[in-house]
Amino acid sequence: MSTENSPPPVAADPTMRRVLACFGLILAVLGLVVAVSLNNLNRTVATSDWVNHTHALITELDVLQPTLAAAEGGLSRYLLTADQRDHTAYQDKFAELGEHTDVAIALTAGTPAEQQQFQQIALLLAKRADVASRIIHFKKAGDTAALQQLLNEDAEKYDHRELAQLIEKFRSAQTDLLSARDRTLYLQAQTTRWTVLTGLGLDFLLLCGAAWLIRDALAARTLANRLLQQTNAQLEEKVNQRTAELSASNAQLAAQSLEDRWSKQALEHQNRYNLLIIDSIADAVFVVTKLLNVSRLNPAAIHLTGLEPVELIDKPLARVLALEGGKDPAKPNFDPLARTLAEGHELRDKAGLLTTKGGQSVPVRLSFYPLRDRDKVVGGVVILQHSAPAHP
């Protein structure tokens, strides 16, 4: 579920797209550098192998003439001394010459031009070995004439400079090739070095470009982060302030609740106490309204009249009480209590007649006091005392 505040996808952010493109270029440059370097390494390895091969061939060429000279020297000593040790020495040298020749043939086997060129050298060496073999044969056979003839012929035909020229020419060609390979190796090393350096430089520039591209985004993010922190701090302050206000309000409400409960308790206590005072009076007490209807009475009044409160409350007091001698036949509707109440006067210790539930008239002494709420009469209180009979 997306919301308006959710961040845009990475692919839709132009800055991120440019940064990703930069990193892609960096990776491509690194790949190119690796490929070029690996190729150069392979070529260097191949060139190095060839250089080693050429060095080995030159080494073999260099030992051919000395070995041949040593072998022919040993042969000459054997012809002069006929000593078996000289014979062995000459044989060893020719064997060594054969080994060098075989190695050189093997080294030139991969290159037909070199193989053909060395073939001439090998042929001359083989001829020298054959002449030596024939000399030994005549020597061992004791055929001095044939031996002398062979030696003379060989002295006339054999020119050691021919072999030396062939070897030198071949060696010179190999040395030139070696120089060319060395230059190639150097160029390859330089190419590798510059490739790596150029790649690193390009990557560094691309990284700088990426950093330049995201600098605005980074600055914006830093600013947004700072604003967010400020907003959070303000929000936290407001929350703390609001929490404190709520705590204070709660405390105030709790105190107010206790005050309300206290007021209610005090009012109930006061009412109960007031009732207790009135109910504790032994005289009958009637509280009446301005229309002289009974609004309240105490237990003594209930006892005196024999009536239940429900039979008296909201009923005219005249139903149960009349002032003795208060009725004027000329004015049947005249009520002295009503007039007293209207005038706000008091009546004290007046004779009256109370009508009980059974219809019996009981003489009472009556006092009447108007109830004043500030300066206004709102009702009255009638107190009755059972009148002692004047004449038992």
Place this chain on the structure above:
Amino acid sequence: MSNTTRPPFVPAHTLPTPGSSRKHILAIDDELPILELLQEYLKAQNYRVSTATNAHEAKRVVEAEAPDLIITDLQLEDTDGLQLIEQLRIMLPKTPVILLTGVLFDPHVVEDNLKWKISSYISKTAPLQSLVDEIRRHIGR
């Protein structure tokens, strides 16, 4: 007027934790709801409150730890509040006593007849805050 049904969280008389730095008040009334309200309100004002419903319990509290101030009703289960005040005055002559009662006195009567016995007179119809104000006037916070 005594109420013998006591809620479990308000014992007949409660003793404060000794060693507390809060001021100690002894409230005496024979009506447990009144004691509950007083205790709750005064605790919220950071006072320690002990309660007693009669003179006997009040004396036990005083003997256990002398209060800094005494609040008492006029009507108690086993004695008259003014008589209890006289007895407590002997035990704690310097401790202020507030008479908190629903019996309405004429202020002149209080001024003339009761000023030697009590430190203040508060009607139960007055707000609780006025009682706290009077307590603070006598013993501070």
